[in-house]
Amino acid sequence: MKLARIAHAGSIHDAVAEGASHLRLEDGRVVDQDSVVWLPPVVPGIILALGLNYRDHAKELKFEPGAEPLAFLKAPTSLVGHRGQTRRPAGVTFMHYECELAVVIGKTARSVTRQNAYDFVRGYTVANDYAIRDFLENYYRPNMRVKSRDEATPLGPWVVDAADVPDPMNLRLTTTVNGRLTQHGSTKDMVFDIPAILEYVTSFMTLQPGDLILTGTPEGVVDVKPGDEVATEVEGVGRLVNTIVEDWTV
């Protein structure tokens, strides 16, 4: 099942994807996917993200993976739904997308082991973890000004049940900008796989249902500009579309 959160005709609904182009609301109404406003499919208390977790991307950034994952936090206020807009700050020179498989936690998770890690996973969604490289500083890098901006983390379109993703460690990731392929990779190239990440994080943190782990991105990031349509896709999970717009408010 693919479960979305949407706004339709003035109210917010959970909605299940039906066929390629419709959604079924709780009350049985079936609506066209083009007629809804897509919201982030979960409301997390904690969003963790992995840096440099793909072998090729780490190489691209001249980084030697360490013994522990490079994990950082993102503000829940940074989320935006499928078909949303993300502002490119005025005057910046390098803003790039990052296509990521996002893990949605299903039950309270503490001291998880490699062996039982998947018992704590409710499902998966797609994240686009935009970064504004101009604001990168060498303090708690990647710092929040780069990674936690309002509406700069598209998420969705929906959460796919874990049971419907039999091998999350072998999924193709692709990003297209205005239809042109710019990034591709496979989750099999993660440095730390999902069980390793969960085991590490929950050795000191308790995660709750709805919390998110963004598992990192492969190589192939390019600058995106206002007007660009960026589609990040994870095989078997979803295709998340976002449009870059001018930040006209400053």
Place this chain on the structure above:
Amino acid sequence: MDAFPRSVIGVALNFRETMVRLGSAFAAPPYNRPPQAPVLYLKTPNTWISPGQPIPCLAGVPRLRLAGTLGVVISRTACRVAAEDTSHYIAGFAVVNDVSIPHESFYRPALRERCSDSFCSIGDPSYLQVAHAEFEINVLVNNVLRCNARTSSLVRSIPHLIQDVSEFMTLHPNDVLLIGEPDSAPLCSPGDKVRVEIPGVGAIENKVVQAS
């Protein structure tokens, strides 16, 4: 704690004494230059505890750093607020004990060091209407004063912190912005009783225990 707090945001390196002590290191690799924007981190919901609850010290961690600090409680949605307007966005203040595993490097995000379970004790907010007051922070360990700091030593004042954070990240009602860790924040071990006092705001107490 009911609906309070919503998000808790901390800022490192915000006391001048710390910048004086570490300043020369920040000109060298891996930093290369002093921080330009506030050095922010989140205190995630798993860290939130109330006064009186134990602060666990994980196995293999000899000591914890207990930074008594002031939490600024946000009253209404604050997005791109100018420093001079920030008083309209402050509901009040809370006494906070911002716990961390001592760490020397500020280069990479300090997730385990800052966000282990129960690493942030938050007192009830005091709904004071003081716009630009100066606060004094005292940390007592086993009834002995170990840290005394004043908000006059902040690198970024409360209005400037709200301005610089809300420039890219909207703050919401009941969000708590921690003003920084006093440079002399004490290191504590299991068994220590830690009290944070901020005259005019309140006092909170927690005990460090060995994690089971």
